[in-house]
Amino acid sequence: MELHAITDGKKSIKELKEIITSIADVVDYIHIREKCKVPAEIIALVEELIYAGVEKERLVINDRLDIALLTGIRNVHLPANSLPAAKVKTAYPYMRVGVSVHSVEEAKTAEEARADYCLFGHVFETDSKKGLAGRGTNALGKIVEQLQIPVIAIGGITPDNVEQVLEKKVHGIAVMSTIFSSSQPKEAAIHLKNIVQKGG
Amino acid sequence: MELHAITDGKKSIKELKEIITSIADVVDYIHIREKCKVPAEIIALVEELIYAGVEKERLVINDRLDIALLTGIRNVHLPANSLPAAKVKTAYPYMRVGVSVHSVEEAKTAEEARADYCLFGHVFETDSKKGLAGRGTNALGKIVEQLQIPVIAIGGITPDNVEQVLEKKVHGIAVMSTIFSSSQPKEAAIHLKNIVQKGG
Numbered sequence: 001m002e003l004h005a006i007t008d009g010k011k012s013i014k015e016l017k018e019i020i021t022s023i024a025d026v027v028d029y030i031h032i033r034e035k036c037k038v039p040a041e042i043i044a045l046v047e048e049l050i051y052a053g054v055e056k057e058r059l060v061i062n063d064r065l066d067i068a069l070l071t072g073i074r075n076v077h078l079p080a081n082s083l084p085a086a087k088v089k090t091a092y093p094y095m096r097v098g099v100s101v102h103s104v105e106e107a108k109t110a111e112e113a114r115a116d117y118c119l120f121g122h123v124f125e126t127d128s129k130k131g132l133a134g135r136g137t138n139a140l141g142k143i144v145e146q147l148q149i150p151v152i153a154i155g156g157i158t159p160d161n162v163e164q165v166l167e168k169k170v171h172g173i174a175v176m177s178t179i180f181s182s183s184q185p186k187e188a189a190i191h192l193k194n195i196v197q198k199g200g
Numbered sequence: 201m202e203l204h205a206i207t208d209g210k211k212s213i214k215e216l217k218e219i220i221t222s223i224a225d226v227v228d229y230i231h232i233r234e235k236c237k238v239p240a241e242i243i244a245l246v247e248e249l250i251y252a253g254v255e256k257e258r259l260v261i262n263d264r265l266d267i268a269l270l271t272g273i274r275n276v277h278l279p280a281n282s283l284p285a286a287k288v289k290t291a292y293p294y295m296r297v298g299v300s301v302h303s304v305e306e307a308k309t310a311e312e313a314r315a316d317y318c319l320f321g322h323v324f325e326t327d328s329k330k331g332l333a334g335r336g337t338n339a340l341g342k343i344v345e346q347l348q349i350p351v352i353a354i355g356g357i358t359p360d361n362v363e364q365v366l367e368k369k370v371h372g373i374a375v376m377s378t379i380f381s382s383s384q385p386k387e388a389a390i391h392l393k394n395i396v397q398k399g400g
Contacts (some may be wrong), residue, residue, distance in 0.1 A: 038281035039263070063239070065266035071285045081238035087270045 001196045002172025004060075004061070004152060005189065006031040008128070008180040013037070013045050017052065021090075024054040026189040027179075028172070031077055046071045060098070063195035077119065085113035098152070102135070107143050107151070114177045115149060119174060122155020123165060127177055129155070141168040160192055166199035201210040201396045202372025204319075204352060205389065206231040206310040208328070211247050213237075217252065219385045224254040227379075228372070231277055232271070233262035246271045256379070259296070277319065279303075285313035298352070307343050307351070315349060319374060322355020323365060327377055329355070341368040359391055366399035 005027045007016060021028055034042055042064065049054055050071070060075040063067040065083055068076045069092075077098040078085055085099050099110035101118045110118045120143050124134040133154060144151045150171030157165055157173050165173055173196060180187035205227045207216060213284045215366040220230055234242055242264065250256055250271075260275035261268040263285055268276045269292075277298040285299050285307055299317045310318045320343050333354060346360035350371030357365055357373050365373055371394060382388035 039283045040281045043284065043287070064264075066264065066269070067285060069269075070283060070291055081240045083239045083266060083270060084243065087243070091270055095346070 001199060002028045003030040003193050003196050004031060004150065004172060004174035005179045006174055006176045007033050008176045009034055013041055016045060017048055019180060020049055020056060021052050022186040023179060023189040024058060026193050029058055029060050031060040031062050039067055039103055042067055043071060052148050083114045087112060089114040098185050104143055104146055107147055111147055116148040117152055119152045119154050121153060123153050124156030124161060126156035137164050137168055159195055162195055201399060202228040202352065203393050203396050204229040204231060204372060204374035205379045206374055206376045208376045209234055209236055216245060217248055218352050219254045219380060220249055221254060222386040223389040224258060224373055224377060226393050227258050229258055231262050238268055238368050243271060245266055268356055273375050285310060285315045288305040289314040293368055304343055307347055311347055319351040319352045321353065323353050324356030324361060326356035337364050337368055344369050359395055362395055363399065
């Protein structure tokens, strides 16, 4: 059972480096999702993380395939309207490509495009999508049933509700604020990891 | 003497397609610089342009090396704080890489990073950098003197002032609004091309 941590776009490079190095041995993947930072900053962050001992295999670059290629990262996550997964897989078959999906149809399209996994959400209401009701665990369950590729659940997942997600036979969960908005990110990650491991 | 046309980020995909196909045989390079459009849209535009007969060799992708790689475009232009030119040239030596510069120091750095050319500006005051005085043709002349790589001038260049730029022995000029804000983009491009050819 995988645990993905996704950066929240609210931290400085220095804060990100501190948090990511502290959780790197706890979580399975860390997605660098920093839409308001320029490529030069993101590349510098990735290089600092690798220099600090974070395993390349655990880093996932959001959207910018070029940053992944230039830093030797083999995981890229494609949000809605990003690069087409099929084109990425054709040009770079060794690249592990994830795709964000919000419905069974999108999930099927991602699977046909040879995505390695899909990230479905948001399952519960979340601060990062304020005012939007969660799509719910039933919708999550249907996607898991209908897909062959792994489904990772995202959106408002906390230690209090993660059991409901694990019941749906997901391949893993992804969190943003539960780790990155915590005053103790490492402890938050360990707590979640322990629950997830029991459920997995 | 090269003439570069740079999209202004204000047009729809449909408008861009119309204008670009109309000027593609007139200008030497067309830079796709659409910061507010998502990668999926930019890829669709590039593919439509190629399908409509625009030569790949004339297209330049701004910032997104990944879009260039996935669409088979071998020209990429790197604005400030984009991907580092040296990394791009090392990983993709066949890629023609341009870099935006604003001073002799930045131009020297671009040259050391093996940029194929630099784009210096803005030379004159321009609507896209409102309220900022142009860096002037003297500064442009100094950069041309001190660099080995070609210097392309940008910023507020029109048929009325282009002669002052050509006097500085630039390798070419780049325009945005002079073509893309014109009610007759093709005629504007032809007019400018005629002046540039005489000066070159």
